[in-house]
Amino acid sequence: MASLHPVSADFAARARIDKAAYERDYAESVRDPVAFWDRIGRRLDWIRPYTQVKDVSFDARDLHIRWYADGELNLAANCLDRHLAARGDKTAIIWEGDDPAQSRRISYRELHAEVCKAANLLANLGVGKGDRVAIYLPMIPEAAVAMLACARIGAVHTVVFGGFSPDSLAGRIADSGCKLVITADEGLRGGKKVPLKVNVDEALQRPGTNSVETVLVVRHTGGAVAMQPPRDRWWHALMEGQPATHAAVAMNAEDPLFILYTSGSTGKPKGVLHTTGGYLVYVSYTHECVFDLREDDVYWCTADVGWVTGHSYLVYGPLANGATTVMFEGVPNWPDTSRFWQVVDKHQVTLFYTAPTAIRALMREGEAPVKKASRASLRLLGTVGEPINPEAWEWYWRVVGDGRCPIVDTWWQTETGGILITPLAGAIDQKPGSATKPFFGVKPAIVDANGAVLDGATEGNLVITDSWPGQMRTVYGDHQRFIDTYFRTYPGMYFTGDGARRDEDGYYWITGRVDDVINVSGHRLGTAEVESALVAHPKVAEAAVVGYPHDIKGQGIYAYVTLKSGEPATDALRKELVAWVRKEIGPIATPDQLQWAPGLPKTRSGKIMRRILRKIAENAPDQLGDTSTLADPSVVKNLVDERLVK
Numbered sequence: 162m163a164s165l166h167p168v169s170a171d172f173a174a175r176a177r178i179d180k181a182a183y184e185r186d187y188a189e190s191v192r193d194p195v196a197f198w199d200r201i202g203r204r205l206d207w208i209r210p211y212t213q214v215k216d217v218s219f220d221a222r223d224l225h226i227r228w229y230a231d232g233e234l235n236l237a238a239n240c241l242d243r244h245l246a247a248r249g250d251k252t253a254i255i256w257e258g259d260d261p262a263q264s265r266r267i268s269y270r271e272l273h274a275e276v277c278k279a280a281n282l283l284a285n286l287g288v289g290k291g292d293r294v295a296i297y298l299p300m301i302p303e304a305a306v307a308m309l310a311c312a313r314i315g316a317v318h319t320v321v322f323g324g325f326s327p328d329s330l331a332g333r334i335a336d337s338g339c340k341l342v343i344t345a346d347e348g349l350r351g352g353k354k355v356p357l358k359v360n361v362d363e364a365l366q367r368p369g370t371n372s373v374e375t376v377l378v379v380r381h382t383g384g385a386v387a388m389q390p391p392r393d394r395w396w397h398a399l400m401e402g403q404p405a406t407h408a409a410v411a412m413n414a415e416d417p418l419f420i421l422y423t424s425g426s427t428g429k430p431k432g433v434l435h436t437t438g439g440y441l442v443y444v445s446y447t448h449e450c451v452f453d454l455r456e457d458d459v460y461w462c463t464a465d466v467g468w469v470t471g472h473s474y475l476v477y478g479p480l481a482n483g484a485t486t487v488m489f490e491g492v493p494n495w496p497d498t499s500r501f502w503q504v505v506d507k508h509q510v511t512l513f514y515t516a517p518t519a520i521r522a523l524m525r526e527g528e529a530p531v532k533k534a535s536r537a538s539l540r541l542l543g544t545v546g547e548p549i550n551p552e553a554w555e556w557y558w559r560v561v562g563d564g565r566c567p568i569v570d571t572w573w574q575t576e577t578g579g580i581l582i583t584p585l586a587g588a589i590d591q592k593p594g595s596a597t598k599p600f601f602g603v604k605p606a607i608v609d610a611n612g613a614v615l616d617g618a619t620e621g622n623l624v625i626t627d628s629w630p631g632q633m634r635t636v637y638g639d640h641q642r643f644i645d646t647y648f649r650t651y652p653g654m655y656f657t658g659d660g661a662r663r664d665e666d667g668y669y670w671i672t673g674r675v676d677d678v679i680n681v682s683g684h685r686l687g688t689a690e691v692e693s694a695l696v697a698h699p700k701v702a703e704a705a706v707v708g709y710p711h712d713i714k715g716q717g718i719y720a721y722v723t724l725k726s727g728e729p730a731t732d733a734l735r736k737e738l739v740a741w742v743r744k745e746i747g748p749i750a751t752p753d754q755l756q757w758a759p760g761l762p763k764t765r766s767g768k769i770m771r772r773i774l775r776k777i778a779e780n781a782p783d784q785l786g787d788t789s790t791l792a793d794p795s796v797v798k799n800l801v802d803e804r805l806v807k
C-alpha cells in the first residue's frame with residue numbers, strides 16, 4: 162500500500178487552487194473546453210484578440226491542431242513589455258554562475274532592454290520572421306535573451322543542448338536550415354570548460370550546414386577562440402550601440418515559435434515544432450497553477466535551456482507570469498554536493514523544480530550536505546523527467562523539504578509543451594511515485610494493445626483523447642511522421658509512448674516508455690541513435706542497444722556489439738567504442754555497458770528480439786520468455802554466459 166501525503170491544511174488555506182476549485186474547474190474544462198480555454202487565453206496580451214478558440218481534429222485523415230487561430234500577439238512582449246509598468250524593477254532572472262562567487266540579478270527593465278537590443282541586432286543581420294536560428298549556449302542570461310529576441314522578431318529558434326557533439330549540432334542545423342548560430346567561446350560546468358565555439362566550427366564543416374551565414378559569439382569565459390571573418394561576429398561588439406527599444410512584431414497565434422529536437426524510437430531525432438499563442442497560454446497557466454505561484458516567489462528550475470523543461474518552465478512560463486526565475490550554470494556536485502542547497506539559501510528560493518536522477522545522486526551522499534543549508538525559504542518542490550521511485554520521493558520530502566513542502570511530480574513531454582499530469586499542491590493528495598491527476602483540460606486514457614479504452618483501475622498504454630493548447634503542431638519538415646508517430650497507433654488519440662497504471666483513486670502512475678526510447682538521467686535517447694553511432698565505426702558489424710535499470714540514472718545504456726569478422730574483441734576496442742559514441746552524439750549517450758555479441762538473437766525474419774536483450778541486460782535470464790521463434794537459440798546462451806555485470 163503506497164503511503165499517502167494528504168494536502169496540508171496550511172498549504173491549502175493559502176493555495177491558488179483547493180480541492181473544490183480543482184474538481185469544479187476540471188469538470189468545466191473537459192465539459193466545455195472552448196469556454197474554459199477562451200477564459201484562460203485572456204491572461205495574455207493580444208495585439209489582435211482571438212475570436213476562435215479551438216479547431217482540432219485527431220483523425221489521421223484530417224489531422225489539424227489550431228488554437229486561438231485568428232489571434233495575434235508577441236511572445237516577448239508578453240514576457241517583458243507588459244510587466245514594465247508594475248514590475249520594471251523586479252528581478253526577472255537571477256543568474257548563478259558555475260563559480261559560486263559569481264551571480265547576477267537582471268530586472269525586467271534590464272532584460273527588456275537587452276532583448277530589444279538583440280532583436281535589433283538580429284534584424285540588422287537579416288534575420289526575419291520564420292528564419293531559423295540555432296542557439297548553442299551555456300546556461301547564461303544570453304540564452305534567454307537570444308530566445309526572447311528571436312520570438313520578438315518572429316524568428317524560430319532551435320536550442321541545442323551544450324553537451325551535444327558537433328555532429329548532433331550539425332544534424333539539427335541542417336534539418337532546420339538555420340541562417341544564424343548563437344554560441345559562446347566556452348561553457349563552464351563543474352569547473353570544466355566546454356569548447357562550444359570549436360564545436361560550432363567543426364559542425365559547420367559537415368555537409369548540409371551551409372545555410373548558416375553568421376555565427377554570433379558571446380564572450381563568456383574569455384578563452385581564446387579562432388574567429389573566421391566575415392562569418393563570425395562578437396555578440397558584445399554588435400550589441401553595443403543597438404537601440405534599447407524595438408517594436409515587437411505581431412505574430413499569428415499559430416506561427417512557429419521554436420523547434421526542439423527529441424529522440425524517438427526510430428531514425429534521427431525529430432524536430433518538435435511548437436507555435437506561439439496556445440503554447441504561451443498553456444505554459445504560463447500551468448506554471449502559475451502547478452507551482453502555486455505568488456508575486457514574491459523565487460522560482461528555480463534546474464533544467465538546462467537545451468531541454469523542453471528549460472524552455473517552458475525556466476524561461477517562457479515564469480517570465481510570462483512576471484516571476485523571478487533562477488538560472489544556474491553549474492552542476493549539483495561542484496564545488497561540493499551541498500551546492501543546490503547553498504544556492505537555495507543564497508537566493509532564498511521558494512519553489513524548486515528538479516529531476517529524479519539529481520535527487521537519487523544527492524541522496525547517495527547522505528543528509529549532511531543538505532542539512533548544512535537552512536532551506537527554510539522553500540515551500541514547494543517539484544520533479545520532472547522520469548518516474549520518481551518512492552524512496553527518492555520520501556527522501557526529497559523528508560530531508561530536502563523538512564517534511565514541510567508538498568511535492569509536485571509533473572508528467573509531460575517535449576511534444577506536450579507543458580505539464581499534463583500533476584498534483585496541484587493545495588488540491589490533490591500526493592502518493593509518492595504517482596504523477597496523480599490530469600491538469601485542467603487534459604483527458605488522459607489508458608488503452609490496451611488494440612486501442613480499447615480501459616475503465617477503472619487498470620494498466621496499459623497512455624493516450625490523451627483531446628487536444629490542449631500547448632501541444633506540438635508538427636514534426637518540422639515531416640508532417641507525415643508527426644501523424645504516423647502520434648496518431649496512427651490508436652486512431653483518434655494522441656499516443657504518448659508511455660505506459661501507465663491507474664489506481665482505484667483514479668491516480669496515474671507512469672511506468673515508463675513502451676517504445677524504443679530510453680530515459681537516461683531524464684534525457685531521452687532513441688536506442689536506434691546509439692546503434693547507428695556504433696555501426697558507423699569501421700570495426701562494427703552490428704549493434705543492438707537497450708535500457709537497463711540503473712540506480713542513479715534511472716536507466717543505463719546497454720550495448721551489444723558484433724564486430725566485423727577477424728576484428729579482435731579487446732578491452733582497448735571496447736573503450737574506443739564507448740568514447741566513439743560519446744563523441745558522435747554527446748556525453749549523455751555514453752554506453753554504460755558494452756558487451757561483445759558474436760551473434761544477436763533474431764527471429765527467422767531477421768528482426769532483433771530486443772525483449773530478450775532487455776532481459777539479459779536486466780540480469781533476468783530466467784525471464785527470457787518464449788525463445789522458440791529464434792533463428793539460432795545458442796546465441797542467447799552465449800550472451801547470458803558472457804553478461805558483463807552478474
Ligand code: 6R9
Pocket residue numbers: 423468469470544545546547548549570571572573574575576596657658659671673674680683684685
Ligand atoms: C518534460 C520531459 C518525456 C518522457 C515521457 C516519460 C518521461 C517525464 C515524467 C516522466 C514519469 C514523470 N517523464 N516526466 N515519467 N514521471 N513525472 O521530460 O520531456 O525529455 O520529452 O521526456 O520522460 O517517459 O514520455 P522529454
